[in-house]
Amino acid sequence: MAEQLTFPLHLRSAQGREDFFIAPANALALTTLDSPPSWPLGRMILIGPEGAGKTHLAAIWADEHGAALRRARDLTEEMAPELVAQGAAVIEDAEAVAQSLDHQRALFHLHNLMQAEGGQLLLTARxxxxxxxxxxxxxxxxxxxxxxxxxxxxxxxLLSAVLVKLFADRQLTVPPNLIAWLVTRMDRSLATARKLVAALDRQALAQRRAITQRLAAEVLDSLD
Structure with a gap:
């Protein structure tokens, strides 16, 4: 059977609090972000591996606190007054500031100005x-x-809940037992979960096949 041509779609993942699954792996982080007054000097760094949920948590916090959200690699010193004016800011992938002395100066300036104005600063990093x-x-x-x-x-x-969410974000229907089957065979990483679901979606569309255990096995082999 000829493969169907596929085109990349820009899917928007659900990033609200109602879409965040609480588990022992992330419960402390969620509790901490829910209590900004307890942060020493109004600063906090959220640390975790790729795909662990840092961006989702940061998006929840930014939405609920009216915070500006920027990536560290995009920071400039000129941005600081605007970010501070909002009273709170999130800087994602903070380790990227090491790539440039200008980025380091920008974060230093933002940090000092936010502290002077009594604002809150959340950073994410691996x-x-x-x-x-x-x-x-x-x-x-x-x-x-x-x-x-x-x-x-x-x-x-948590891995099971995230897989369910990723399939739902793409409006994909999968067999009830497939989630548990995947969890026992895939790398234990939320980043891998995203890649796996995207690959299953792509292959199911290209081959005009339902997402089954057999297709999942083929995709898992291709990701190794």
Whole structure:
């Protein structure tokens, strides 16, 4: 059977609180982000592996606190007054500031201005600040003094819930037993879950096949 041509669709994942699944791996992070007044000096770094849910948590926090949300690689010093004016900001992938001294200066300026104005600053990163590779001494000292909270790798319950959510985001129907089957065979990573569901969607459409255990086995083999 000839494969059907497929075209990439820009799917928007659900990012609200109602779509966030609470599990032991992320419960502490959620509780911490729900209590900004407890953050020392109004700062917090959310640390976790790729695909662990940092972006989702940050989006929830930004929405509920009216915070501006920017990626570290896009930061400039000129942005700081605008971000501080909102009273709260989220900087994602904060370790990326190490790629440029200008980005480090921008984060340093934002940090100081936000603290001076009594605002709140949330950063996300895969690793602790000591591993970012920063070279600006003043920023290093401030980041290493900032409180951190971690999201742990997903357990079975969280991985299952995320797979269900990813299939639902794409409006895909799968057999009831497929989720448990996938969880026992895939890499234990939410990033892998995203890649797997995207690949299943793509192959099912291209081959005009239903998403079954057999197709899932083929896709898992192709991801190895």
């Amino acid at each position: 690793t602790p600040p000591r591993d970012w590779g920063m070279t600006l001494p003043d920023l290093i000292s401030r980041m290493e003094a900032t409180a951190t909270v971690r999201i742990s790798p997903p357990d079975d319950a």
